[in-house]
Amino acid sequence: MSDSAERQLTADVLVIGGGPAGAWAAWSAATNGAKVVLVDKGYLGSSGATAPGGTNLLYLPPDKEMREQAVASRMKQGGYLAEPAWIHRVLDQVYTNLELIEKWGYPFVRDENGTPMRDHLHGPEYMAIMRKVVKRAGVKVLDQSPALELLVDEFGVGGARGVSRQDDLTWEVRANAVVIATGGCAFLSNGLGCNVLTGDGYLMAGEVGVELSGMEFTRKYAPSPAFGSNTRSRLLGWATYYDSDGNEIVGGRQGDFLAEALLKGPVYAIMNKADTPEKQAFLRKSHAIFFLPYDRAGIDVFTEPFPLTLRYEGTVRGTGGIRIVDDDCSTTVGGLFAAGDAATRERITGSASGGGAFNASWAICSGTWAGKGAAAHALSHRQSAATRDLKPAGRYGLGGVASSFENVVPSQELIKEIQDQVLPLTINYFRTEQGLKQALHRLDNVWNRVNSQTPQNVREQVRARETAAMAATARWMYTAALSRKETRSGGLHGLAEYPGQDEEQQHRLLVSGLEEVSVRTEQVPVSGVAVTAVAATSEEVQAG
Amino acid sequence: MIEVVSESRCVSCNQCVSVCPTNVFDRGEDGIPVIARQDDCQTCFMCELYCPVDALYVAPDSEQVIGISEQEAEQQGLLGGYREKVGWGKGRKPVASHDYMYRLSLFARF
Ligand SMILES: Cc1cc2nc3c(=O)[nH]c(=O)nc-3n(C[C@H](O)[C@H](O)[C@H](O)COP(=O)(O)OP(=O)(O)OC[C@H]3O[C@@H](n4cnc5c(N)ncnc54)[C@H](O)[C@@H]3O)c2cc1C
Ligand code: SF4
């Protein structure tokens, strides 16, 4: 990017991303006395994985026994890579914040005893409220303004730069603390609301030397109509499955069933387990977004077969992300915090997926903690970010490096090559050492060309950077996956060669580096002990 | 993908331009937004929800353009259908305040 940005702002805290995690972070930072700017690639209120659908949440009353049970069950599911203290923290915090959402006007339903049912949030409604709350707290919101790179000096991070794509100008926000809340990476697989999620935050963090954790736990696909984007699949519990000859194939939406069936040929579903008009009416009303594509395609899902596919969800309903090292979701780099799907969710989900209630709850809690931590950090800084000697940290996919015209590589070509290694079930679902090694080799080859993209306008500039971010994310994923030579509980990672869970590998894997990717292990911190006090065992593992 | 911007219904509020997460629309010189980057559409239906006058139609197909016209969408009663279902718009009750989800969870055994 050019040396000085056309739009310059200074704040205490910059929040990058306006999904639930970013919205809560911005609200929390502002409530704790900070001057806050929030930038979103799209629009705070409609953008990201939550907005177009909705999420179930963890809403457990503060009953000790109930909570202990929930924690124990999650620890087991998550291959003992989570931490009970963190799960408890989330259960406490989300309970409080859901009460707040109701105060802010969310119309939670009450049961027959008058108890509010705060375990589900309708995406559009929830995020419209969050936009109002964030603005009311005094946060300056820049929509349609993707961040492209962080600003750094020897003290750490001090803001970011990006583009405002509808005004065709560059912006720079200087702030002594930055929260990355850019969501996960779903590799443009057309899942509902997920094409804005290209791992931009991972790359930005990686460029300033932050590690990522849990990137091997990314074997996550969601059923969706083959023609459409709707990856909300809960209602498929009412489906029976058929092959193209109309023969029933027995299985459910969980586990390997769909992936295995799809390898053999097309799979169709009919929701004929909802066999009374009453049930059907219920389902229709509870999940308008689920029925919308079928209704519009003229398919009566209760009686007619519809074709299914699996869409890759990467780290959205996978688990890996930026490593956080303290209760306030800070990272190892000064002034840098991470929240939501941008951060690793291993601390509460271990090796299991956080989809289904944990992720949405995590977005709320980690946002709240990161915002507060960022405010405290920024307000304790003696120097204004405006006068720091900050330099842009972006190195990849920012254009302008191709040495000759012949070297120019279109982003679209690279995206296709990345998707070819990441989306196929045969590579990423049915993981084998050989398959992943070959894929990683090809991804390295893509990586070597990310700086040969030469974007000509704002749209291409954003695409080129997204391409680099996806390539980096994919390499981190597969490097970590090759280093975990086991199949751990939760279903998010396995290697055919190593079908069992190995006690010796009950640790986390941290990846870092862009030119060369390296991996090391970290012991799961003992519950109740401050995370920073536990030294990471840094037994170096060779990548690949 | 986004297929239709109804010129007869559009009131040029540019809400769709603002809210589209993938920046598919451009402001039109005559005030009617233009579908400028249809390829970038992620079929999330958000523009439809935010359009105050039901002037947009997003086809369910996320993989290809189907090429439905405004007249066809109008005739088939497709404009505004989603807003009605989620209870967005004047005088409607948002779906969030219904007890369907709660009753569903009593119903569901998974
Ligand atoms: C179909 C579906 C159903 C789900 N259901 C559930 C559920 O029932 N329960 C549950 O717990 N979880 C569920 N999840 C997961 C949940 O939606 C996510 O965990 C949650 O949305 C994460 O919030 P977030 O704010 O971190 O990310 P997101 O909501 O994805 O938001 C990220 C934001 O960052 C912005 N952004 C990206 N890059 C940049 C950039 N470079 N600059 C500026 N902004 C940027 C994006 O535009 C977006 O607004 C579901 C996910 C999907 C896809
Ligand atoms: S459906 Fe979503 S991505 Fe497509 S134009 Fe509408 S808001 Fe934009």
Ligand code: SF4
């Ligand atoms: S939101 Fe609807 S009325 Fe407003 S500009 Fe878009 S199409 Fe026109």
